[in-house]
Amino acid sequence: DQQVKQNSPSLSVQEGRISILNCDYTNSMFDYFLWYKKYPAEGPTFLISISSIKDKNEDGRFTVFLNKSAKHLSLHIVPSQPGDSAVYFCAASRNSGGGADGLTFGKGTHLIIQP
């Protein structure tokens, strides 16, 4: 049973426009959510995160929104740039004894920024 779902395997967006990547989760025990970005032949890199006590977190061109009632989060990239083309993974965790009790990842969305 997949606890973190990214239903769009790929997304194509024009350069300069907004990219919106979506993620749904089923486990209500998750209390911390993250987005990672991955280029081919490299390890994932942390992008942005949000705690369940917030509904929005912003860092430059990247904003993550969390809707707890819908168990849904989204990543907005504005404006989209060619270097944003990558696979984006949504991940979730729950705190356990002062640390994360593992990370559960979605399957990823391949974002393609068109010139």
Add this chain to the structure above:
Amino acid sequence: EAQVTQNPRYLITVTGKKLTVTCSQNMNHEYMSWYRQDPGLGLRQIYYSMNVEVTDKGDVPEGYKVSRKEKRNFPLILESPSPNQTSLYFCASSFRGHEQFFGPGTRLTVL
């Protein structure tokens, strides 16, 4: 430079031949973990460790062993590799388990 290193980066082996993939971090992180990435399945956690001598199973631990004798090292051991363990493996570390720093990956092929 802060980094997570993995060795080897590429490995081709045969069924049943024990192997170890090493992972080392220089950030004094308490938390380390191993993931495998497979097409269509995303990243799945194999094992994680919140501190020295403390390890826990992730989502897909079968066929793998780990040890955490020192803070900086977290080797992944395949006692008897099988072809279904052919995958891309990532080691990661962090202070508390959330924002994890990933290594460059180890591509393993088991024939």
